Amino acid sequence: MIERRKQMTRDKVSRLINWGHWFAFFNGLLAMIIGSRYIGSVGQPDSIISWGYLALSTIGHFTFLAFIVYVIFIFPVSLLLPYSKILRGYAAFVGSMALYILLYDTIIYDDYGIHLSPFAFDLAWQDLNALLHSTSYIITPIVILVIELTAANFIWKRIDKIQKKQWGNKVVLFVGTCFISSHLIHIWADAANVTDITRFDDAYLVSYPATARTFMESHGVDGNTVTSDEPSQKTSNLHYPIEPLQCQTETQTNVLVIAIDSLQAAMVDDVTMPFLSQYTRESLNFTQHYTGGTQFKSSMFTLMYGLQGNYSDKKDFTIIPPIINQELTRQGYQLGLFTARSLTELASTGAMFKGFQPHISVSDDGSATTDIQSITALNQWQHNQTAPWFAVLNLTAPQDYDTPVGFLGIETIKAPTSLKPAQKVLFNQYRQSLKFIDNQLSQLLPEIDDNTIVFITGTHGQVFTSSIEDARRDLSPDNVKVPLVIHWPNISPSETHYRTSHYGIAPTILSKILGCTTASEKYSSGRSLLEPNQESWIYIGNSREFAIYQKDEITVLGRYGKYRIYDANFEQRLNKKMSAPELIQVMREGRRLYQN
Structure with missing residues (x-):
């Protein structure tokens, strides 16, 4: 009797784990839909091969993220509390929160050009009214939660039928192929300087595509030799300059810049x-x-x-x-x-x-x-x-x-x-x-x-x-x-x-x-x-590590998104929150040439 109960428990846990895998895959599909907003911020690809790369990268990346969320937050609960009703409700809540974060990140990226970090969160929180200027951002979270609950129950009721069809290995093979292929294509694109592919490097949240340039340069190979001088820019969101320059001068003067x-x-x-x-x-x-x-x-x-x-x-x-x-x-x-x-x-x-x-x-x-x-x-x-x-x-x-x-x-x-x-x-x-x-x-x-x-x-x-x-x-x-x-x-x-x-x-x-x-x-x-x-401000650095010099203080963003505020002489760290209005101007200036 005891052995039978143990076997029933193992079967129940196994069924919950199988359900969790398919629920994670479904969340990966939802994440792809929400993640498509990033493409609107960066600009659509220009060629068939870049569209193919983006499709492979999107499938592999967001499915992988969904699986990571499952492994960290849902899988342990499946073992500790193997009760389907509790797990379904909890998983729907976790899935909803993950998608909310992803949705919020797409909004921040579209407006500021950076992904979520302590700095971005504090900045966006103080600019919340401007960011969430539409009622859709109130309705959308409710819709996501309803979809999550519905999907959790739908998959649970049909998990046995799904398992009998033996789709699992095929899905894993397909997603794994997409994931690996996207990284292999990116290695080639990075080596050949195919910018219509590499310009998507920072588009997705926590995306770190594999590169080849460091390896090639360390072995004496110039990774910049294969390039196209005049690639198509028709679908990029960049407007540089915003309008053609009007220039005319009567005298021409020599100029020397000593740096x-x-x-x-x-x-x-x-x-x-x-x-x-x-x-x-x-x-x-x-x-x-x-x-x-x-x-x-x-x-x-x-x-x-x-x-x-x-x-x-x-x-x-x-x-x-x-x-x-x-x-x-x-x-x-x-x-x-x-x-x-x-x-x-x-x-x-x-x-x-x-x-x-x-x-x-x-x-x-x-x-x-x-x-x-x-x-x-x-x-x-x-x-x-x-x-x-x-x-x-x-x-x-x-x-x-x-x-x-x-x-x-x-x-x-x-x-x-x-x-x-x-x-x-x-x-x-x-x-x-x-x-x-x-x-x-x-x-x-x-x-x-x-x-x-x-x-x-x-x-x-x-x-x-x-x-x-x-x-x-x-x-x-x-x-x-x-x-x-x-x-x-x-x-x-x-x-x-x-x-x-x-x-x-x-x-x-x-x-x-x-x-x-x-x-x-x-x-x-x-x-x-x-x-x-x-x-009243100067931006110094790149998009990952930078300082914003204001009249009375200096805000420094570190490597991992944490920020520190110093006095104007950089002698004392100030225990205060950022002054949002000027910083919001700075971050929007960094996106101004990418506005649609």
């Missing part, structure tokens, strides 16, 4: 960088200038595109060049890029430097030597030009604390007391590399034609650590506040004390040099640097 890695604003003084300090006094000096990112790629993206750094993660920009490149080319400018970064590194920046002729310096003696080579190459190139030119010179020695062999630098000084002993050594070595850069600028700039407009800035600031990853993740003022000096012929030297950022450089060049009359908001997140900036 120095790890150029901290506070270090441009008469002792460390005497030439640049004097040059600053003879130019337009923007004393409250901020970069757009903490590494070369993210910073130069904001400089060249004039857009917030969260756009830099969008795959569209791997094939769409900055409009400044397009307009310079249209007006007959010669474009030159002078850097020590490899072709692989430049390829990873997408279309940022499309149209530029790269001049890559190579040396085994360190970045100081390659900087000398880059400056020499620029001098030769600009003297040989017969058409107007636009050049970007990237100097890298300060990031590596490097100076050439035999360099006679400046005397060491007492390092700030807040630094640790190892950091104090780096501090004075950093000053030596800045003095080296200052000497190079003192030789370069007198060779530049007097009528050339020169922009000098930093790609990012500097924090004293030997860890590149720690430096990239540091969003403190030391790492994001950089100098901006513009030597503009026929404009009197002055100091500008309102806050500016890299977003304003492209609009300045387009409007003041290339004669574009189109409003900057049609193509940029910034405004001309020569016009007072009324915006």
Whole structure:
């Protein structure tokens, strides 16, 4: 008798588990329907193969998510409380909650361009009225709960018939094939840079498709060689620019942009960088200038595109060049890029430097030597030009604390007391590399034609650590506040004390040099640097890790969606909730070019 009861219990549990599997599969189908809203936010695929990938990815991803929810929340209850009525009601509740979260995430993603996290939840909660502006968001949860309860009972009553048909293994094989195939296709697309597939990478909640590029690059294979220069963009939601530019200029002026890695604003003084300090006094000096990112790629993206750094993660920009490149080319400018970064590194920046002729310096003696080579190459190139030119010179020695062999630098000084002993050594070595850069600028700039407009800035600031990853993740003022000096012929030297950022450089060049009359908001997140900036915030970083600098506080979002708020000097963490209105503006600015 006891053995029979045990067998009946095992049979009952087995039946509940079978029911749970089919209930999870049904929830996967519902999740696919709700998840289709993401496609409307990103834009539909352009080709048959990308539609096929998206179908496979959708089936595999959402079915997998539904199964994970089942394994974590429902399966243990099946063993502990093997009572069908309780389990059906509980499972319907869990399924409904999971779908509510998914639905809420689609709303947040459509409005802010980010997925659910503590930051996104707090932001959306304070903006709830604007997000849930339709009664459908009240009715839909009720409908979902009714469907869940109905499905739970329907499947339970027919579970024996379903099992007899032996569909289970076929469904598992089909879903598994979809899941694995989508990842294999993505590996190929990532290697071949098929952006109509890879642009969906971040579209789905907790989606991490397999990639091949890191593996290929580690083995010396350039994963960017197979690409299409002019893919169709007709179904992408991106509008960049929002409307065509109207540009016309009577005179054409040469432009030189000098972007120095790890150029901290506070270090441009008469002792460390005497030439640049004097040059600053003879130019337009923007004393409250901020970069757009903490590494070369993210910073130069904001400089060249004039857009917030969260756009830099969008795959569209791997094939769409900055409009400044397009307009310079249209007006007959010669474009030159002078850097020590490899072709692989430049390829990873997408279309940022499309149209530029790269001049890559190579040396085994360190970045100081390659900087000398880059400056020499620029001098030769600009003297040989017969058409107007636009050049970007990237100097890298300060990031590596490097100076050439035999360099006679400046005397060491007492390092700030807040630094640790190892950091104090780096501090004075950093000053030596800045003095080296200052000497190079003192030789370069007198060779530049007097009528050339020169922009000098930093790609990012500097924090004293030997860890590149720690430096990239540091969003403190030391790492994001950089100098901006513009030597503009026929404009009197002055100091500008309102806050500016890299977003304003492209609009300045387009409007003041290339004669574009189109409003900057049609193509940029910034405004001309020569016009007072009324915006009270600056977005620094990418879509995963960023800081929002406001007047009195700094909000920093970490790697896992948690946020921290600091005072304006980044010296004290504030125990407070975010001030939503400005942050909502920031996040919507990051989606503005993707609005339907």
